[in-house]
Amino acid sequence: MRGLSSFDSSVRGLSRSTVGARIRAVLSRGGWANPDVFLVESDAGLVVVKDFAGRRCLVRRYLGPWLLDREQIAYRRLDRVASVPRLLGRLDSTAIVVEYRPGSFLSRSLAGRLPAGFVDQLEGAIEEMHRCGVVHLDLRHRSNVLAGEDGRPVVIDFASALVFDVSTRRGRIFVRMLAGFDRRAVQKWRIRLA
Numbered sequence: 001m002r003g004l005s006s007f008d009s010s011v012r013g014l015s016r017s018t019v020g021a022r023i024r025a026v027l028s029r030g031g032w033a034n035p036d037v038f039l040v041e042s043d044a045g046l047v048v049v050k051d052f053a054g055r056r057c058l059v060r061r062y063l064g065p066w067l068l069d070r071e072q073i074a075y076r077r078l079d080r081v082a083s084v085p086r087l088l089g090r091l092d093s094t095a096i097v098v099e100y101r102p103g104s105f106l107s108r109s110l111a112g113r114l115p116a117g118f119v120d121q122l123e124g125a126i127e128e129m130h131r132c133g134v135v136h137l138d139l140r141h142r143s144n145v146l147a148g149e150d151g152r153p154v155v156i157d158f159a160s161a162l163v164f165d166v167s168t169r170r171g172r173i174f175v176r177m178l179a180g181f182d183r184r185a186v187q188k189w190r191i192r193l194a
Contacts, residue, residue: 008086008088008089011042011043011044011047011088011089011097013042013043014040014042014047014049014091014097015091016053016091016092016095019038019040019049019051019091019095022040022041022042023038023039023040024038024039024040024041024046025038025039026038026039027039027048028143030052030054030055032055032056032059033055033059033063035050035051035052035055035064035067035068035095036050036051036052036053036054037049037050037051038051039100040097042097045100046100047088047097047098047099047100048085048097048098048099048100049091049095049096049097049098050068050071050095050096050098051091051094051095052064052065052067052068052094052095053092053094053095060094064093064094065093065094067159068090068093068094068095068096070158070159070161070163071096071158071159071161072087072090072096073163074134074158074161074163075087075096075098075158077132077133077134077163078129078132078134078158081125081128081129081132082125082152083121083122083125083128083152083153083154083155084125084129084154084155084156085098085099085100085101085154085156086098086099087099098156101146101148101154101156102148102149103146103147103148103149103154104146104147105142105143105145105146106142106145106146106147106189106192106193107142107192108192108193110147110193111192111193111194114147114151114193115151115152118147118151118152118153118193119186119189119190119193121152121153122145122153122155122186122189123183123186125153125155126139126155126182126183126186129155129182130175130179130182131166132166133163133164133165133166133171133175134158134161134162134163134164135161135162135164135174135175135178135179135181135182136155136158136160136161136181136182136185137160137161137162137178137181137182138157138159138160138161139155139181139182139185139186139189140184140185140188143156143157144156144157145189162174162178
């Protein structure tokens with residue numbers, strides 16, 4: 001999976017040499033083993049770039065590309081799940097480009113301000129992800145679930161996700177075993193947003 005992959009046609013103009021000049025905001029400064037996350041202007045509009053290029057050599061050369069390979073697999077598996085941004089491509093071995101979905105991080109401050117059924121929609125999106133064989137495992141973290149500008153849930157950051165082949169009995173068993181982590185996170189949001 002490493003190396004360049006095809007880009008969605010909307011971001012073909014992005015490259016390692018142009019991305020720095022097109023950064024519009026830093027969404028997250030990564031720590032020693034986490035990527036920087038940038039909001040970048042592409043020819044077709046804003047996109048998100050998750051980038052390990054600024055990390056030390058071992059992370060940049062080995063850990064970062066391995067983590068991005070795993071995340072890329074999850075995004076590809078979830079390509080048709082409406083609550084998940086689309087993977088637009090791989091900038092290089094150290095960065096992926098993902099569709100930008102503006103919204104607000106979930107927090108108690110949004111209680112009573114979200115549309116009725118928001119958490120039910122989130123629960124439905126998580127069940128759809130599980131049917132695709134993807135278990136997120138980090139939905140309790142407020143920065144991984146957004147209330148989109150359209151009032152619908154947006155699930156992001158699949159760095160911790162596990163992907164299973166649900167066409168096999170073993171894959172279905174693993175999804176059932178681990179799906180409880182995601183379901184408990186949804187219940188946490190149901191309580192906090194009530």
